[in-house]
Amino acid sequence: MDSIEALIGKNIDEVSLIESKTFFIAPLKYSTKVCGKRYPSDKLKISDLDYFNMISFSQLFKKEALLIIWHDETGIITDLEIYYLSNDFDILFQDYYIIKKAIDDGQAHKLREGDTRYLGASRLSEKVPQPNSIKLANKRELVLKKRYLQKIINEIKI
Template sequence: MDELENLIGKSVFEIDSEIINSLESINFKVAILEYKYKNCGIRYPANPLKLTLIDYTNVITFDELINFDKIFIFWHFKDQITDLEIFDISSDLNNLKSDYDLIVSKIKNGQAHNIRQGDTKFLAAKRLDETVFIDGKKVNKREFVLKKSYLQKILKEIRFNY
């Protein structure tokens, strides 16, 4: 753990593939997440956490999508690592599964174009700029992501651990 703690204060570009591979080998999802500050000084995630591209014709199963127990997060601000966090997602699995089921049901019912991020709590199908045709309908490509609001919940948990 000392090797990881030594990264605090350093550039995110110093996180090498060996560290990432080691964490993934023990069933962690590794996330390098940037945060920004609101005018009132509260930190917030800059982007959602991308999990995988959605293949409309062969949707990944929930167990393949969420094939990790914990997320190891390198939080950074302006490319400088400020915090390390291990977040256990086990208490959120039911919500993640429910979100997944809603997204997949819309895809299977030919409603991929009607997926809204507001329909789900933690997991979303983020719209990408590129489009494809599914059953004759023009649909934006999408990717499964953990929503910024979910990441905000995670970020708030470490805010008071100083």
């Protein structure tokens, strides 16, 4: 990864981002309202979801922090922040449990992102088999929801 100091002002497409053992590398685009308040443009994927071999919570969050690389709509990097997910592990775990329980109960096809607060099971278009059910379910990925990213923006006051 480029040196941290050198990232500000660069275009996100010109930066080489290498996976870190310590942090989730999170290049996040934000938009700005007329009043000047920033909001995330999209959710952040953290893992694919395999219905038959679901990742454990501790494995999913073995990296306890996000290195957030904020960039605006033009792609220019404006801010860098470190945010510790461990502050929110209780809610993230509750969300994980809801998702896991639905899968274990053969109800993955009924999962909605609205069922959880911060961690979502984002739906993809491909349908796949699920455990304990004959119904196919949309393939999914585990994401940090826009609502959670907005909470982070509000807390770090960029």
